[in-house]
Structures are given as structure tokens and as C-alpha cells.
Amino acid sequence: MKNRIIFVVIFLAFSYLAKAQEDTTGVSKLLNLSLEELMNINVITASGFMQTVSEAPSTITVITARQIAERGYEQLEDALRDVPGIDMIHINGYAPTLFYFRGMYGAENLRALLMIDGIAENNILGSNDLAGPAYSLHNIERIEIIWGPVSALYGANAFGGVINMITKKGQDINGIHAEQGFGSFNTSFEKFNLGLKKSKFEFALAGTLFSTDGPRFTNRDPNYSGSYVNKAYSLIGSVSYYAKKSVTTFGYRTYRTPMGWGTYSNSPTKYLRLPSQGYGNRGIVGVIQSNIRGGRSGLDDAFLRTSYIQNEWKPNEKFNILSRIFYRETGTADDSYIYVTANSTKLIWVPITSYSNRVAGSVSVNYSLSKRHQFSAGVEVDRDNVERGARKTTLDLNTPYLIDGVDTVTNIHATYLPRQYDIRTTIGSYLQYNLSTNIFGKTNFTFGGRFDYNSYWGNALSPRIAIVNQHGKNLTFKLQFGRAFRAPTNLEIYQITPNSNFHLKKEQITTYEVNAIYSPSPKVRLQLNGFRNELSDVIILTLLSSPLTPDKNPGAISINGVEGILNTDITRNITAFANVTYQYAWGKNLVTNKSGKVPGVANLKGNAGLAMHLDNFFIVSVSGNWVGTRPSPRTDPYGSVKGYFLTNLNVSTENLFNNKITVSLNIHNLFNVKWLDPGFRTADGFLYATVLEQPGSSGLIKIGVNL
Amino acid sequence: MFKKLLFIILMCYSSANAIAQQREVEANLKAAFIYNFIKYINWKAPADDPFIIAVIGTSPVYNSLQEIAKVESINGKKIVIVHFNNPDDITPCNILFISANSAYSLSSILVRVGKGTLTISEEPGYAEMGTAFNFVLVRDKLKFEANPHAIEAAGLKASSQLLKLALIVK
Numbered sequence: 001m002k003n004r005i006i007f008v009v010i011f012l013a014f015s016y017l018a019k020a021q022e023d024t025t026g027v028s029k030l031l032n033l034s035l036e037e038l039m040n041i042n043v044i045t046a047s048g049f050m051q052t053v054s055e056a057p058s059t060i061t062v063i064t065a066r067q068i069a070e071r072g073y074e075q076l077e078d079a080l081r082d083v084p085g086i087d088m089i090h091i092n093g094y095a096p097t098l099f100y101f102r103g104m105y106g107a108e109n110l111r112a113l114l115m116i117d118g119i120a121e122n123n124i125l126g127s128n129d130l131a132g133p134a135y136s137l138h139n140i141e142r143i144e145i146i147w148g149p150v151s152a153l154y155g156a157n158a159f160g161g162v163i164n165m166i167t168k169k170g171q172d173i174n175g176i177h178a179e180q181g182f183g184s185f186n187t188s189f190e191k192f193n194l195g196l197k198k199s200k201f202e203f204a205l206a207g208t209l210f211s212t213d214g215p216r217f218t219n220r221d222p223n224y225s226g227s228y229v230n231k232a233y234s235l236i237g238s239v240s241y242y243a244k245k246s247v248t249t250f251g252y253r254t255y256r257t258p259m260g261w262g263t264y265s266n267s268p269t270k271y272l273r274l275p276s277q278g279y280g281n282r283g284i285v286g287v288i289q290s291n292i293r294g295g296r297s298g299l300d301d302a303f304l305r306t307s308y309i310q311n312e313w314k315p316n317e318k319f320n321i322l323s324r325i326f327y328r329e330t331g332t333a334d335d336s337y338i339y340v341t342a343n344s345t346k347l348i349w350v351p352i353t354s355y356s357n358r359v360a361g362s363v364s365v366n367y368s369l370s371k372r373h374q375f376s377a378g379v380e381v382d383r384d385n386v387e388r389g390a391r392k393t394t395l396d397l398n399t400p401y402l403i404d405g406v407d408t409v410t411n412i413h414a415t416y417l418p419r420q421y422d423i424r425t426t427i428g429s430y431l432q433y434n435l436s437t438n439i440f441g442k443t444n445f446t447f448g449g450r451f452d453y454n455s456y457w458g459n460a461l462s463p464r465i466a467i468v469n470q471h472g473k474n475l476t477f478k479l480q481f482g483r484a485f486r487a488p489t490n491l492e493i494y495q496i497t498p499n500s501n502f503h504l505k506k507e508q509i510t511t512y513e514v515n516a517i518y519s520p521s522p523k524v525r526l527q528l529n530g531f532r533n534e535l536s537d538v539i540i541l542t543l544l545s546s547p548l549t550p551d552k553n554p555g556a557i558s559i560n561g562v563e564g565i566l567n568t569d570i571t572r573n574i575t576a577f578a579n580v581t582y583q584y585a586w587g588k589n590l591v592t593n594k595s596g597k598v599p600g601v602a603n604l605k606g607n608a609g610l611a612m613h614l615d616n617f618f619i620v621s622v623s624g625n626w627v628g629t630r631p632s633p634r635t636d637p638y639g640s641v642k643g644y645f646l647t648n649l650n651v652s653t654e655n656l657f658n659n660k661i662t663v664s665l666n667i668h669n670l671f672n673v674k675w676l677d678p679g680f681r682t683a684d685g686f687l688y689a690t691v692l693e694q695p696g697s698s699g700l701i702k703i704g705v706n707l
Numbered sequence: 708m709f710k711k712l713l714f715i716i717l718m719c720y721s722s723a724n725a726i727a728q729q730r731e732v733e734a735n736l737k738a739a740f741i742y743n744f745i746k747y748i749n750w751k752a753p754a755d756d757p758f759i760i761a762v763i764g765t766s767p768v769y770n771s772l773q774e775i776a777k778v779e780s781i782n783g784k785k786i787v788i789v790h791f792n793n794p795d796d797i798t799p800c801n802i803l804f805i806s807a808n809s810a811y812s813l814s815s816i817l818v819r820v821g822k823g824t825l826t827i828s829e830e831p832g833y834a835e836m837g838t839a840f841n842f843v844l845v846r847d848k849l850k851f852e853a854n855p856h857a858i859e860a861a862g863l864k865a866s867s868q869l870l871k872l873a874l875i876v877k
Binding site for chain 1: 735736738739740742743747771774775845850866867869870871872875
């Protein structure tokens with residue numbers, strides 16, 4: 001009898017709790033949302049229940065297609081510029097800008113996962129490719145940035161965060177969209193989107209072609225031309241078949257970015273018999289940055305190609321399975337090269353290439369037992385064929401060649417030696433459980449963990465806990481804890497002396513985070529984030545490259561930060577955003593016992609912007625990016641780099657010729673402010689510049705046609 | 708044995724309950740969309756008439772619209788929700804929502820819809836067949852197709868802001 005009563009009580013409680021959930025998805029609540037917000041609500045999410053950004057058990061920034069258009073974002077870097085929590089160092093060449101998530105300077109672009117439609121896009125080898133001009137946003141429906149460690153779901157390298165770019169599908173495009181743009185520095189680009197859904201088939205194809213001479217830094221060389229991009233392109237296509245309860249998609253995408261080395265290294269001004277480039281740089285060692293031998297100064301020709309097939313099977317609203325197989329190739333094409341001098345007397349021509357591939361398969365399952373209990377689980381197997389660092393070449397430094405009657409160059413007949421590679425296998429599995437309760441209003445608990453095994457770096461266990469409390473309609477609190485890891489790359493592993501029995505460990509991070517979100521009305525959203533990142537076993541490149549003190553994982557970094565974010569619709573036609581970040585990053589080298597502020601990270605910075613729809617005809621968007629003083633590396637004689645404030649303007653038309661034609665004008669650094677980024681790596685003025693000069697005003701005009 | 712049986716029944720109940728709730732969520736979302744559409748349409752109805760939203764066929768959207776009608780108005784006009792069982796019942800209204808559960812063919816409904824009525828449906832292909840707006844589920848998100856010819860034929864004008872968000876059907 002007693003048991004029966006217990007069961008009846010549970011039964012009634014179940015019903016009551018389920019009923020309580022309806023309040024958050026009630027029609028009165030939905031009436032406060034705009035059409036665009038309604039369109040962004042998942043009717044059924046992967047976990048089987050409706051969830052908003054506030055309810056999600058993570059800190060998420062969403063950049064919508066509308067914001068991309070209003071603010072004139074052309075590539076990923078433009079969009080990341082306006083969000084809190086990302087520090088950037090612009091090299092203006094050699095792969096794209098370096099991004100540092102929440103104060104995590106170092107490990108260039110390796111501490112975040114870039115995903116496109118859920119498939120990781122990062123270079124397998126570990127060179128610092130993350131986006132770039134070929135990664136255009138014209139075919140992006142939205143960008144989701146998940147902050148903090150998410151290895152519990154995604155495995156290696158979901159360390160500081162995950163950037164997931166969601167592409168527009170055929171039905172979203174529903175026709176043809178083409179763009180042509182021209183801009184400063186002889187920039188030109190063409191972009192297109194075409195797609196449709198007909199019956200059970202959906203098709204989407206997007207592409208870009210981008211070229212620029214890039215900004216000129218004449219203090220490095222009067223004929224500087226190292227920041228060019230020559231016909232960088234992308235092609236992204238997918239075909240989906242919609243069966244009654246499943247969608248099967250085959251997709252292919254390729255990105256290629258032939259570009260100069262920019263300000264990656266110092267200019268060898270002594271060799272070129274030029275005045276010093278300034279800022280305490282020595283000009284003895286460096287890379288040629290103007291055209292030579294009738295060709296470009298240098299070339300970094302990065303490529304990524306991904307093919308995938310996936311099936312989403314959803315027999316009912318409570319259960320779905322996503323199965324995916326993909327094959328990806330990444331590397332630097334073998335036409336890449338630099339001219340470098342180490343002693344200011346002769347140049348060495350250095351060809352550079354690498355090639356790696358990955359075959360991967362994954363199955364993830366989401367099951368919603370009820371509105372209270374949701375489970376997610378998955379298994380992933382990756383097999384990497386990864387090159388052992390940059391490919392070795394023949395080396396002849398003793399035979400000089402006189403080029404153009406001026407330059408003494410050696411090694412010009414260098415050829416590649418056979419490719420050496422490792423086979424690495426990763427097996428990962430995860431389980432996550434969400435529990436929804438009506439404790440203190442509505443409180444959701446998320447418990448998750450992932451276990452990974454890799455044939456090089458061994459085992460990794462990544463737990464995650466999140467508690468989300470929605471107190472009334474307007475207030476949300478979150479508490480988050482997570483651990484994640486970054487896998488050492490083959491570039492790092494093979495920088496050390498050969499045969500030294502050297503074994504790198506994983507970098508580890510533990511993050512604690514607290515969030516408060518307050519929406520006094522549907523038109524205002526205030527968010528406050530507080531976080532602490534503790535990094536251990538940090539890999540430091542300069543120690544790895546020294547044969548004398550090759551330490552395995554010598555660094556530790558701790559970062560405390562606070563972010564304040566405001567998004568508001570001031571009127572129906574005016575939207576605004578503002579965010580400010582305070583962070584304090586402290587690092588210690590456990591070999592040298594030296595400690596200090598982490599370079600490249602501003603204590604204070606902020607962004608703000610305003611978008612106005614004028615007469616239903618123009619959209620004017622103004623934004624400002626303020627970055628405070630940034631410390632430089634200990635080895636940098638220049639010292640700290642002072643802050644800057646840049647203003648950006650975008651004006652675009654809407655509804656011109658019944659929305660068939662759009663025209664936009666974008667000006668970056670409107671007031672031509674002179675600004676610098678701190679140098680990266682050693683920034684000692686020897687091989688790497690002490691500071692990196694940045695361009696003044698630049699503009700872009702774009703015409704789009706919708707058919 | 709009894710415990711196991713009871714447990715299974717409880718689980719089944721909670722599963723069925725969750726599915727029902729899911730449908731309600733979707734209905735609420737559609738009703739919220741419909742309410743938003745109203746703001747972007749240039750209506751020509753006389754100022755003193757109530758704003759009539761009709762639903763043909765059984766649909767949980769009807770209940771969600773009733774909830775809206777209790778608390779909202781359109782430019783000071785009361786919202787009235789009416790229900791039609793079959794096409795012969797159709798009387799002049801501002802919006803006609805055609806439920807996926809309607810047992811009648813679309814053409815038999817559309818021939819009875821007069822000028823000034825905005826038709827909204829929720830079946831794949833219906834916008835191409837002549838409704839002004841049609842809800843579609845795209846990767847778990849509710850989107851809407853718009854048929855500009857059908858809107859024009861109804862003697863209505865949709866703002867370009869609304870059409871910009873729609874999947875245009877030609």
C-alpha cells in the first residue's frame with residue numbers, strides 16, 4: 001500500500017512539474033519576441049526540448065544573419081571583433097588573425113574549435129589556420145560562440161570555446177544571390193549563394209573568390225607587398241534528401257587561401273640596405289616582404305577540404321540519432337615558400353609544405369525521456385594521418401646564386417624529401433544528462449563527461465556541470481564548471497631535437513563561471529559573466545625549440561575576468577549593443593620560475609554599436625572597438641603597447657528594386673587612427689617584430705543581386 | 708510485477724504528456740507568428756470592425772489564438788477568434804488559418820475566401836498552391852513561406868521587412 005501511495009505521489013508530481021514547464025513556452029511569453037527571435041527558437045532541439053540562449057547550460061553568443069548584414073561583417077574576424085572576450089593580434093598575412101579566447105594568449109588559434117555545421121574545421125597538423133578571407137559570412141545563417149571548456153561534448157581543443165558557423169540551407173537561400181565587392185588596397189571579391197528545396201531534395205552551393213594587395217607597411221620596405229591575398233577561394237555545397245523521418249546530407253567544402261607572409265617576421269632591413277623599420281627591431285634576421293625574382297615575396301598557400309555524409313534520423317519528437325562520416329585534408333600546398341636571411345649577407349629560399357588527413361565517424365543520440373529528463377550520448381572515432389611537422393627539404397647553403405644582379409640566394413634548388421607521417425587514433429565517448437526542476441522557479445541541472453583515448457597523448461576525462469536557474473520571467477542565473485584539454489600538435493611535437501625521446505602532454509584547463517542575465521523587457525537584455533580559467537601543462541614554443549632546455553609542458557596561467565553585455569532594441573528601427581571586459585591574466589614558467597602578466601591581453605576593453613533602419617530604405621550601422629593597454633612578451637624590448645579606439649561604419653540599402661539589389665559601403669577605422677598590436681611569440685625584434693603596425697582607414701563597397 | 712507495470716504506465720504517461728506539450732509549444736509559436744504577421748500587413752478593414760482570425764479544421768493553434776485574444780488587441784480593435792468546421796462555414800475574416808487537420812482540399816477552401824483575407828497554412832506545398840503564408844519546419848525551426856502573388860490577390864500588402872524574413876514562393 002505504501003509503495004502504491006509513493007507511486008501515485010510521483011505520478012502527480014511528474015504531472016505537476018511537466019505542467020510547470022509550460023510557463024516558459026507559453027504564448028504570452030512568445031508574444032514578447034520579434035519574428036526573427038521566433039524564427040530562431042528551436043521547436044525541437046537536439047536534446048528534444050525547446051531552449052533559448054538564456055536557458056542553455058553554457059555561455060553562448062549568437063550572431064545572426066541579420067546582424068552580419070547590418071554591421072557589414074564580411075568574414076569571421078569582423079564578427080568576432082565586436083563580441084567580448086576575444087583578443088586579437090593582426091599579422092596581415094600568413095594565415096589569419098590570431099584570436100585569444102578570454103585571456104588565453106599563446107598556442108596560436110589552437111585553443112578554440114572552429115566548426116562549420118558541427119564539423120571541426122581546424123588544421124589537423126596544428127598550424128594556426130582559423131578562418132581567413134575565404135571564410136566569408138555571406139552564406140552563414142548564424143554564428144554560435146560557446147564560451148568556456150566544452151571538451152565534455154567535443155573532445156580535444158574545445159578548450160577556450162567553440163565557434164560554430166551554421167550555413168544557410170537551400171530553403172533559406174531559395175534562389176540565387178550574387179555579390180561583387182571592391183575596396184581599398186585593390187581588394188576585390190565575388191561571392192554567390194544558390195539554393196532551393198524541391199520536393200524531398202534540398203540543394204545549396206556557395207562560393208567566394210577574394211584578392212587584395214593588402215595594406216603596405218613601407219617602414220619595413222618601400223616596396224612592401226607581403227600582405228597580399230591572391231585568389232583565395234571557397235566552395236561549399238550540400239545536397240539533402242528528406243525522407244519521412246530522416247534527413248541524409250552529402251556535403252563538400254573546400255577553402256584555399258594563397259597569401260603573403262605579411263608581418264609574420266621582421267623585415268631584413270640591413271640586408272636590403274634600408275633604414276631600420278623602427279620600434280626597436282634589429283633588421284638582421286627576417287623574411288623578404290617585397291616582390292623578388294619577378295614573383296611574390298613569399299607564399300603561404302593553406303588549404304582545407306572536407307567531404308561528409310550524415311544522416312539525422314528522428315523517429316519521434318523524443319529521440320534522434322545523428323550519424324556522420326567525414327574525410328578531411330588540410331595543409332599547406334607545396335608551392336609555398338619564403339626568402340629568409342639569418343645573417344644579412346645572403347637569402348635562403350625555403351619551400352614549405354605539409355599535408356594531413358583525417359577519417360572520422362561519429363554517432364550521437366539524444367533522448368528525451370520527458371520534459372524533465374534528457375540524455376545525450378555519443379561515440380566518435382578519428383584516424384589522423386598527420387605529417388611530422390613541416391616537410392623536410394634538401395638544404396644547400398653553400399652554393400650562392402646571384403639573382404637580378406643584386407640578391408645572393410642559396411638553396412634555390414631545394415626539393416622536398418619524402419613525407420614522414422604519424423598515424424594517430426582517437427576514440428571518444430560522452431554522456432550528458434539534463435534534469436529540469438521547478439526548484440527556485442525553474443532550475444535545470446546538466447551533468448556531462450567525455451572520455452577520450454589517443455594513441456599519442458593517452459587518456460583524457462573532461463567533466464562538465466552546469467546549473468541554470470530562471471527566477472521569474474526576467475532573471476536567469478548560471479553556475480558552470482568544466483575541464484577541457486588541448487592536444488599537442490605535430491608542429492609542436494616535431495619542433496624539438498630529433499630522437500630526444502620527447503613526449504608532450506596535453507594542455508589542461510579548468511574553468512569556473514557564473515552568469516546573471518536580466519531582461520526587464522523583451523527589448524533589453526543585460527548579461528554579466530564572471531569567470532576563472534586555470535591553465536596547466538601549458539606548452540611554450542620557445543622552450544620546445546631550445547635543445548638545451550626542452551621542457552615538456554612548462555607553463556601555468558590563471559585568468560580572472562568579468563564581462564558586461566547589453567543588447568537592446570531602442571525602438572523598432574534602432575538596435576544597439578555594448579559590452580565591456582575586464583580580465584587579469586597571470587602566467588608562470590615553471591622552468592625559469594619567472595612569472596608576470598600574460599602578454600597580448602588587455603585588462604580593459606569594450607565594444608559598442610548602433611544600427612538604424614532609416615525610412616525602410618537605408619541601414620546605418622556604427623560601431624566602436626576599444627582595446628586598452630596590452631603588455632608585451634618579456635623578451636620584447638618595446639614594452640607595453642598602448643590602447644586604441646577604432647570606429648567602423650556600414651551603410652547598406654534595403655528594399656532597393658523590391659529587394660532585388662543591395663548596395664553597401666563599409667569603412668573600417670573611420671577616423672584613420674594609428675594603432676599597433678603587440679608582437680607575438682618572442683617579439684624580441686630579432687626574428688619576430690616587437691610590435692605589429694596596422695593599417696589606417698579602409699573601405700569596401702559591395703553590390704548584391706537577388707534572383 | 709505491479710510496481711513494474713505501474714512504472715511503465717507512468718513512463719508512457721509522461722512520454723505522451725511530453726509529446727502533447729511539444730505540440731502545444733509549436734501551436735503557441737505559430738499563434739505568436741500570426742500575431743506578429745498582423746503588424747506587417749496593410750489592412751483595409753473598416754476601423755470599427757473587430758479583427759477576426761478564423762481557424763478551419765481542428766488545431767491547437769485555435770486555443771493559442773484564444774489566449775492571445777484575451778490579452779491583446781490590434782490598433783485598439785478587439786481580436787475575435789472563430790472556428791469553421793468546413794469550407795461552407797467560411798464568413799468574412801481578416802485571417803484564415805488552415806489547419807493541417809482540415810479534412811477538405813485546399814482549393815475547396817480557397818474558392819470560398821474573399822478579398823481582404825490573409826490565408827495562412829501549415830502544409831508543405833500549400834504556399835505554392837495559393838495560400839499567402841505557409842509554416843514550414845526547417846531543421847527544427849519554424850519558418851514561413853510567403854506567396855507574394857497570393858497576398859496581392861487578396862488585396863493586401865505585406866511590408867518588405869516581413870517578406871525579407873520569408874522564404875519566397877513563386
